[in-house]
Amino acid sequence: MTGAGSFRHLGRHMDLFGKVNKVLIITLPSIRSQGLLDEIVNLLSQQGIHTTAITGVMREPTADNIQQLAAEISGEDFDAYIGIGGGSVLDATKLLAVLKTNSLDIEDMLGTDRIPNAGIPTVLIPTTSGTGSEVTPNAIVTLPKKELKIGAVSRHLLPGLTIVDPLLTLELPKPMTAATGMDAFTHALESYISNKANRVSDMFALQAIRNIANGIVEAYHHGQSVVAREEMIMGSMYAGMALTAAGTAAVHAMAYPLGGKFNIPHGVANSMLLPHVTEFNIDRITDRLADIAEAMGLGGSRAFGSVSAAESVIGKIMEWTKELGIPQDLTAFGVTEKDIPELAAAASNVRRLMDNNPKEMEIEDIERVYRKLLPSKQ
Numbered sequence: 001m002t003g004a005g006s007f008r009h010l011g012r013h014m015d016l017f018g019k020v021n022k023v024l025i026i027t028l029p030s031i032r033s034q035g036l037l038d039e040i041v042n043l044l045s046q047q048g049i050h051t052t053a054i055t056g057v058m059r060e061p062t063a064d065n066i067q068q069l070a071a072e073i074s075g076e077d078f079d080a081y082i083g084i085g086g087g088s089v090l091d092a093t094k095l096l097a098v099l100k101t102n103s104l105d106i107e108d109m110l111g112t113d114r115i116p117n118a119g120i121p122t123v124l125i126p127t128t129s130g131t132g133s134e135v136t137p138n139a140i141v142t143l144p145k146k147e148l149k150i151g152a153v154s155r156h157l158l159p160g161l162t163i164v165d166p167l168l169t170l171e172l173p174k175p176m177t178a179a180t181g182m183d184a185f186t187h188a189l190e191s192y193i194s195n196k197a198n199r200v201s202d203m204f205a206l207q208a209i210r211n212i213a214n215g216i217v218e219a220y221h222h223g224q225s226v227v228a229r230e231e232m233i234m235g236s237m238y239a240g241m242a243l244t245a246a247g248t249a250a251v252h253a254m255a256y257p258l259g260g261k262f263n264i265p266h267g268v269a270n271s272m273l274l275p276h277v278t279e280f281n282i283d284r285i286t287d288r289l290a291d292i293a294e295a296m297g298l299g300g301s302r303a304f305g306s307v308s309a310a311e312s313v314i315g316k317i318m319e320w321t322k323e324l325g326i327p328q329d330l331t332a333f334g335v336t337e338k339d340i341p342e343l344a345a346a347a348s349n350v351r352r353l354m355d356n357n358p359k360e361m362e363i364e365d366i367e368r369v370y371r372k373l374l375p376s377k378q
């Protein structure tokens with residue numbers, strides 16, 4: 001379900017899952033304080049559905065955090081889990097649902113197709129625009145001991161119902177609007193240039209790019225604009241569909257160690273890397289970038305010279321990151337020159353995503369891109 005106010009139809013759609021008496025809501029303290037949780041609890045109680053709410057998912061959760069939440073709720077059975085939050089909460093909801101029905105730890109589930117049983121039915125309601133997690137079969141966790149972020153990919157992580165409502169994002173603070181919006185844009189761009197891109201992913205990726213290019217600056221400056229927020233949340237969802245069909249690539253592979261080792265928020269890491277990785281790839285994807293330029297409304301297209309159109313995409317991304325206040329310097333997060341080889345080795349190991357990149361990245365290429373974000377090393 002999509003559209004402004006669509007979350008108010010949640011109660012009457014719960015019969016999708018048969019007779020539902022009791023649900024677990026996994027959400028954020030800020031959704032509770034905005035009064036949205038009370039509204040949702042009331043909607044459900046009007047349908048005779050009892051609710052329990054938990055708000056203990058940490059930002060970019062560790063496997064231990066989710067495992068601990070699973071232990072806390074293990075004594076009770078629920079008919080469905082409803083996740084209302086950013087990608088962190090949605091990913092946690094998906095994993096909690098399958099932890100309940102599989103005798104596995106999260107670490108056993110990481111990788112592709114390693115979850116044998118379907119989980120408790122889930123409803124996923126994003127409050128960032130964002131990860132697109134509400135429509136992807138992925139869930140990402142942080143493994144602090146390994147200083148890594150890593151994903152589980154399984155059809156059993158797809159939700160039973162998704163509600164995409166811009167009203168839930170109106171209070172999203174500016175830095176999160178910027179970072180999560182750039183994450184969504186990165187999903188769309190990387191899906192369009194991925195080795196696995198196809199006609200289905202292309203359609204969703206270009207539509208996502210149009211939506212996000214229309215909305216991102218306006219949503220940042222005027223957070224209460226329902227029109228801009230709607231562009232962003234729809235763009236984020238389409239980008240999630242694109243990445244499900246095509247996969248992301250080197251930007252995401254290089255962002256994971258920055259999140260795992262230095263806690264750089266996922267969207268910030270992607271946003272910093274995106275122009276530089278795109279520049280590295282440019283000779284392999286010039287025509288594709290020209291299509292993206294056209295979708296972004298930059299006036300370029302294959303017909304009018306792909307090279308300048310491709311360069312205009314990189315220029316626009318740089319312009320956005322400045323306007324949206326996204327840092328361009330990894331030293332601000334404690335990264336130094338001596339960390340670069342280890343970061344590059346970790347990124348190179350994320351084969352699931354690196355193999356989607358249109359141009360092979362050797363370790364030295366990865367190091368060179370990271371160094372572009374250490375200003376003194378340029």
Ligand SMILES: NC(=O)c1ccc[n+]([C@@H]2O[C@H](COP(=O)([O-])OP(=O)(O)OC[C@H]3O[C@@H](n4cnc5c(N)ncnc54)[C@H](O)[C@@H]3O)[C@@H](O)[C@H]2O)c1
Nearest residue numbers: 030060086087088127128131133136138139140171172266
């Ligand atoms: N499953 C996927 O397909 C997928 C794709 C990309 C990223 N991810 C993962 O998702 C996580 C990041 O998710 P995210 O970027 O949505 O951010 P997030 O969920 O970590 O939220 C960022 C911050 O915004 C706050 N917040 C969220 N919604 C709010 C609202 N409406 N009002 C006020 N504050 C709000 C949160 O409390 C948090 O502090 C990472 O772990 C990333 O790796 C998953």
Ligand SMILES: [Fe+2]
Nearest residue numbers: 131183187266
């Ligand atoms: Fe992402």
